[in-house]
Amino acid sequence: MDNPLIAIVLIVAVFSVLLSPKAKTVEGFFQGLSADGRAPGLITLIFSQVTTWIFARSLMNAAILGFYYGIWGTLAYGAYYLSFFTGGRIIDHLRFERGYHSVQAFLADRFGKAGTRCYNTVIGVRLVSEVFANLLVIGLLFGVAGSQAYTIGIIAIALLTLTYSMMGGLHASLKTDLLQMLIFLVVLALLMVSAFSSGNLNAELFTFKPFELSEPGPVLLVVALLQVWSYPMHDPVMMDRGFLADRDTTRRSFVHAGWISIVCILLFGLLGVMAGAHAISGENLHQALSRILGELPMLLFSASLIISAMSTLDSALSSSAKLAIVDMKLTGASLKNGRAAMAIFMLLGVALVFLGNKDLFSAVAVSGTASMYLAPVIFFSLWGNRQSIPVASYLGSFVLALVGAGLYFTESSGYTNLLGESHKYTKLLWISLTVLIGGCGFFWLGDKLSGSTLPKHNLQTTEEVG
Numbered sequence: 255m256d257n258p259l260i261a262i263v264l265i266v267a268v269f270s271v272l273l274s275p276k277a278k279t280v281e282g283f284f285q286g287l288s289a290d291g292r293a294p295g296l297i298t299l300i301f302s303q304v305t306t307w308i309f310a311r312s313l314m315n316a317a318i319l320g321f322y323y324g325i326w327g328t329l330a331y332g333a334y335y336l337s338f339f340t341g342g343r344i345i346d347h348l349r350f351e352r353g354y355h356s357v358q359a360f361l362a363d364r365f366g367k368a369g370t371r372c373y374n375t376v377i378g379v380r381l382v383s384e385v386f387a388n389l390l391v392i393g394l395l396f397g398v399a400g401s402q403a404y405t406i407g408i409i410a411i412a413l414l415t416l417t418y419s420m421m422g423g424l425h426a427s428l429k430t431d432l433l434q435m436l437i438f439l440v441v442l443a444l445l446m447v448s449a450f451s452s453g454n455l456n457a458e459l460f461t462f463k464p465f466e467l468s469e470p471g472p473v474l475l476v477v478a479l480l481q482v483w484s485y486p487m488h489d490p491v492m493m494d495r496g497f498l499a500d501r502d503t504t505r506r507s508f509v510h511a512g513w514i515s516i517v518c519i520l521l522f523g524l525l526g527v528m529a530g531a532h533a534i535s536g537e538n539l540h541q542a543l544s545r546i547l548g549e550l551p552m553l554l555f556s557a558s559l560i561i562s563a564m565s566t567l568d569s570a571l572s573s574s575a576k577l578a579i580v581d582m583k584l585t586g587a588s589l590k591n592g593r594a595a596m597a598i599f600m601l602l603g604v605a606l607v608f609l610g611n612k613d614l615f616s617a618v619a620v621s622g623t624a625s626m627y628l629a630p631v632i633f634f635s636l637w638g639n640r641q642s643i644p645v646a647s648y649l650g651s652f653v654l655a656l657v658g659a660g661l662y663f664t665e666s667s668g669y670t671n672l673l674g675e676s677h678k679y680t681k682l683l684w685i686s687l688t689v690l691i692g693g694c695g696f697f698w699l700g701d702k703l704s705g706s707t708l709p710k711h712n713l714q715t716t717e718e719v720g
Contacts, residue, residue, distance in 0.1 A: 283423030309566030320526030324463025326471025328523030341486030342508030345496030385603025647700030
């Protein structure tokens with residue numbers, strides 16, 4: 255285990271705990287309000303949005319895809335961050351134009367209990383997968399999977415993050431996100447300076463892998479452009495932050511978080527492209543980067559991943575508490591119950607690390623495919639205001655997306671070979687197209703069979719409701 259890395263993590267953890275005021279009200283714990291009832295400001299919201307999406311799994315995926323598929327792999331992963339722009343439009347329409355106080359409220363109004371149950375199931379799985387994936391990255395940075403260092407690293411970070419998350423809930427998460435994002439930006443800047451000074455980060459990297467539509471990188475780019483319409487709506491961390499501030503602050507936070515995230519993910523992905531372009535036969539990403547950059551930059555590389563992982567973990571835990579206690583109303587809204595929900599989700603994530611699949615991008619692809627059942631909901635019911643869509647259409651889209659997600663998982667893991675010998679990303683493209691077209695087909699048919707559009711929901715266009 256790397257002692258300097260442990261020291262960096264402990265310093266960040268200590269400051270995170272010190273910055274986490276103990277929540278005294280339900281509003282502060284679940285809604286992120288300050289002690290005097292103020293909503294978070296613009297900078298806090300922007301940095302919180304960015305750091306909860308520029309997390310360990312994302313950074314690793316961007317670098318790994320760049321390593322294997324060149325700039326097109328990194329661009330493909332970066333395309334998922336267009337979700338900030340589609341997500342901002344979803345929030346603006348849902349909250350400020352339609353007058354709903356949550357995604358669940360909208361789905362309950364349109365599709366009843368089936369609407370919320372399907373959605374809560376998908377985002378519950380999403381939150382557990384976020385905890386799992388970030389803990390997995392942390393473990394691999396400390397040691398080989400299964401080693402003592404790997405196990406201790408995972409458990410230690412899990413306990414540290416859970417401790418300060420339980421203290422302050424969403425309000426604490428927002429405050430620590432600000433600190434962790436500032437540290438990440440400094441570390442990323444130092445990494446890029448080191449990469450440029452090595453002489454290996456140059457224009458030749460853009461031709462490392464040629465653009466061919468049949469290659470995995472460009473194929474995955476198309477997949478991202480298909481999934482980006484629905485992906486933000488199934489991310490409770492992003493959606494939760496869309497219901498905290500006024501309309502202008504919310505709009506600006508999504509726009510600025512979008513471009514900042516894309517820049518960060520592309521810069522980090524370039525490190526993977528550089529490693530892939532200059533890798534010696536048999537080297538993996540970490541080995542190639544270590545040889546090119548040296549020990550100190552690799553320490554910064556690992557530190558940036560762990561810092562981003564901690565930020566995502568506390569945000570996922572605060573959203574988990576809100577989902578279980580506020581949205582699903584599994585028990586009364588209290589600080590005690592919120593903290594218990596956090597502990598349960600953390601335990602589930604830890605259990606998956608030691609029992610589950612170790613493919614980081616599989617979690618993104620499966621989650622993204624499952625989220626595509628929401629695309630027709632957005633196109634027809636939210637943006638199109640078609641209120642005559644029957645529940646059967648919603649359930650049909652949901653089942654089709656789950657089947658597609660399950661099929662991709664079994665195909666990419668090698669359990670089945672129903673789609674032939676194509677690359678797994680080509681299979682993902684066809685599955686995504688089928689789910690998107692099929693789901694929209696269900697909604698179009700349901701709309702035609704059920705008749706005309708019903709009167710609009712009572713709109714409240716400028717202020718938050720609920």
